[in-house]
Amino acid sequence: NRFQFASYTYENKTDPATRQLYEFRKEHPEPIGLLTTSSGYPVEIRDTITLNTDIFSNTFFVDSILHLDHERVPERVVHAKGTAALGYFEVTSDVSKYTKADVFNGIGKKTPVVGRFSSVAQNKGGNDLAREFKGLSVKFYTQEGNLDLLCLNVPVFVLKDPEYFVHFAHASKRNPRTDLFDDTAKLDLLTLRPEMLHGSLWMLSDYGIPNGYRKMDAFAIHTFEVNNRQGEKYFVRFNFRTEQGIENLSSDEAIKISGEDQDYYNRDLYNAIAMKNYPIWILEMDVMTYEDILNLNYDPFDITVLWKKGTYQTVQIGRLIFNENPDNMFRISEQSAFNPGNLVPGIPGPFDNVFKSRRLSYQDTQIHRLGINRNRIEVNCPIYRKAYNRDGYPPVKDNMRDAPNYFPNSFSGPVPFVDASRPKERLWIMESNAVDLEEASYFYNYVLENDEHRDRLANNTVKLLLQNPPFIQRRLINLFYLVDQHLGEQVSNKLYRALKTDITRNPKVLRIPRLRCY
């Protein structure tokens, strides 16, 4: 009959994300229990309707409306739009020569992980398909505490002076007066801080809009110091390589899709996992020794710079697999707190100034967002933890009960361990403020694989430039000429042609006569 046909069609032609509630009901044909207020008071059916009643004597009404008033935590200042997945990391190679980190040692060892994928500038609920960097953060729940690797889908960052992160974030997010994204602010800052050119070219190229989170690589970008059991140091860059293959979308295709579904990336990831098409990334590290570093003709710690071919070797570590969708996104995605400073023995980590500032900034913003006990929220809890921190806003969990709360003490409180192989000294690097346009030029000429791609980069730039005052247009084109004559000419010619067409953003509307029946 028609009902059966409709049910069959619904079950077979809709995706798992669309069917979520339907599937819940299939699993639970009966209500999952009696309704209570948040303190457990059983709700009587007459209290669910409040018309013509004394509403303030109705505990159910008061409880639910007050809860609604408080049910948002502040969204992340950047990377607010995102989604999460659960899974595991499996070691596939012996990397003990480079790092003693327990999580990366022992072929076959599996470590549970939570991952969060995100867009940089979108607000929560924003458009996945906006042209901007995408993030992948992975929290490994290791035997030695949480290891967090925070990555972007491009291998370089836009800046190397952390002060300018503040200004980059402001220019990328909404204009304070209009509350709109502002292409003028973006290009003004870019042209005044040419160190941003290299990273920005990645964003203006096809890499600026991946075809979903599954179809992108992810790079931790910074150069990390790692050490083995003998205390020998190596310098590495961690890269997750997608097994799904890299796919990107053209601007036109992205605009088309976002007209229908601004959650395209989130939906794609959720559905793939729900259909057991688990996404996989191979974690590799590019490695240099201390001696390699001494003989380079570029700064390997500069995060706006790619490591040059032939100066390092690549070593595979293992596979990252996401095989479970969270049962609740607030619990897993919104409350997660990834912190690049969460490192483990054997990975002392990067020491450039951007990383140092990140060690501070993430903790600070997460205290604002989730409170001082953010690491006691389930998704952030390490496997093992014994600290002298106490109290504060909930959740405090057992709050270390009756154990001593000061250190050192003579009463069996937790004691620190001795890491005999921890390197005694760390490098101190001098960072240069000079801007090397060679990086941008290399990207344009060698990383971009053909002229069609270069052409799309120029078109994407012109789209941005059209919304900018002439002096900024000139400034960017001048910079582009310095990067590469062909790039300068391309953008300049295309802009000139585009300026002759209509650059207003007025939509074509459908006018219909007003009905006079009300």
Ligand code: HEM
């Ligand atoms: C000075 C430089 C930087 C600063 C100050 C900074 C700051 C921040 C802040 C405040 C957040 C929000 C965190 C939260 O509310 O939980 C964030 C998120 C994030 N950042 Fe950065 N960031 C910087 C550079 C970078 C770099 C170089 C990368 C990549 C290598 C990166 C990757 C990410 C990712 C992936 C997230 C999202 C984390 C999540 O999903 O919760 N950031 N950043």
